[in-house]
Amino acid sequence: MAYSLIKLLALLLIACVLGISVGWLLRGRREREQAPVAAWKGGADVLQLTSELAAMRQRCQRVEAELAALRAQPTPGATSAVAARQEAPATAQAPPDDLKRISGVGPGLERTLNELGVTRFAQIACWSDADVERLDERLRFPGRIRRDDWIGQARTLMGDC
Numbered sequence: 001m002a003y004s005l006i007k008l009l010a011l012l013l014i015a016c017v018l019g020i021s022v023g024w025l026l027r028g029r030r031e032r033e034q035a036p037v038a039a040w041k042g043g044a045d046v047l048q049l050t051s052e053l054a055a056m057r058q059r060c061q062r063v064e065a066e067l068a069a070l071r072a073q074p075t076p077g078a079t080s081a082v083a084a085r086q087e088a089p090a091t092a093q094a095p096p097d098d099l100k101r102i103s104g105v106g107p108g109l110e111r112t113l114n115e116l117g118v119t120r121f122a123q124i125a126c127w128s129d130a131d132v133e134r135l136d137e138r139l140r141f142p143g144r145i146r147r148d149d150w151i152g153q154a155r156t157l158m159g160d161c
Helices: 002-040 044-072 081-087 089-093 107-115 121-125 129-139 150-158
Strands: none
């Protein structure tokens, strides 16, 4: 009987220690979560932060507009696919090359390249780094052109620029 009583008291002591520990942890967590809320209850900074946020949004819109304008400008000294097509109108009259012969270009990518005005190996062989970056963005396959060496393959298939 004494053994059972000692066993019961030990279990009660363990339960109390466990309950106090869990309560202490939960109380501390709740206080940490409520601390930022208490700091905001002053409300004086809310109007200032709202006006700063509006100013930042306007600044972001101006920067995005400038970026769009810069992207629309041709890169000086770079031969773009469109410029190459305009410089050689006789090439545009010739039947398009089978771009699927380039490893990494399937029917879908060939169709997309044709829609962008790229139909000849000569155009791909003459791409600059700026052209590759621009087309990477349009094709939504980052790094694919360099990884599969489209320019090198195009030069092999048609000859250097």
